[in-house]
Amino acid sequence: MSRRTERVVIVGGGFGGLRLAQELKDAPVTVTVVDRRNFHTFQPLLYQVATAMLDPGAIARSLRAILRSQANAEVRLGMVTGVDWDAGRVMVAEGEPLPFDVLVLAAGAVTSDYGIAGVAEHAFPLKSPQEALRLRHHVLERFERADADPTLIDTGELTFVVVGGGPTGVELAGALVELIDNVVRKDFPGLNVDRACVLLIEATDHLIDPFHPRSRENARHTLTSRGVEVRLETKVDAVTADAVHLADGQVVPTRCLVWTAGVRANPLADTLGLAQAQGGRIVVEADLSVPGHPQCFVIGDLAASREDDGTLHPQMAPLAQQGADHVAAQLERRRRGQATQPFHYKNKGVMATIGRNAAVAELPNGMRFRGRLAWVMWLA
């Protein structure tokens, strides 16, 4: 009697989940990718959708189309709500549970408001094409309103606040000033566009934390020279519909505040009865399997995978993709009766764009690039 084919269920068709499904193309398994959306999002370019440089279709690809030609893979649209560990089934809000032999959790991260009042209600997050498009419309609408009634500028109609000086905040702030200079200025000839301002707020004393201090300073200098007002060591106390309240007591009127200040693990992690680390990330063994559940692996933003010195890996696309490659290899090892191996993340460098013709890039060997050369590297 032939053995039943192993069923691999992957929760999330993002950078990690999709890569794993593709890596299992020739494996003797059936693969089901279950995602709450039926498309894969290239999140690093969301800021370009928000600033009208790209259309949403350019960064969202149908999961079914990507996996169409893969005979052993299928896509299931659905919101995963939990896991029945005893029965070996993934619970999905829509339809029947999904039985699995191997479960891989790759549900990513969500925006974290750190419990700050008003962020959830009034700030704009930037995690999906829909959110990016909503932000784009909101930004352009501010100029329409100010064009119709310039007195609104006095109460913050054209003050755009970006909270969080990480790579996303820096890229977005740089792209916003470009949108204003290159597009809005031409489209609104009757409006005093010089009165628009982009404010980048960061709680620590530097921007783009993963970078070398010299790159951080370069990013700050480039943004400032392009007209972004950068405020370091500035904390947000509360956000309302028409202002941001800072911890030093200052109130900045604005109708557009974008929150890029942090992420936490997808709340699905809180429902699984598994140990969690900082930011809600799921504790994993060295091989990325879950303690006590060797049939389950966690990859990408959701996993609390660590360097040898114990520091958590950075939540970036290459981590998710390398985790996927690793899990595919471990499943193959298990099929051969071999022991699994520990996961080692290879840092391939970091990069952030600061608008057209400017970027900062760093390679793991310590080489740093800035300005146009780094921007060209980003395009390559």
Ligand SMILES: Cc1cc2nc3c(=O)[nH]c(=O)nc-3n(C[C@H](O)[C@H](O)[C@H](O)COP(=O)(O)OP(=O)(O)OC[C@H]3O[C@@H](n4cnc5c(N)ncnc54)[C@H](O)[C@@H]3O)c2cc1C
């Ligand atoms: C604005 C922005 C800019 C970024 N820029 C960069 C960058 O320049 N470089 C870089 O390396 N990284 C960048 N990142 C981080 C990078 O996108 C993430 O590290 C990466 O996407 C993590 O991959 P993942 O597979 O863990 O999760 P994701 O790619 O987020 O995929 C998670 C998937 O799970 C699905 N999902 C979530 N919950 C459920 C559920 N309950 N049921 C079913 N499906 C679910 C989601 O729909 C999604 O498709 C950026 C992120 C953002 C938000």
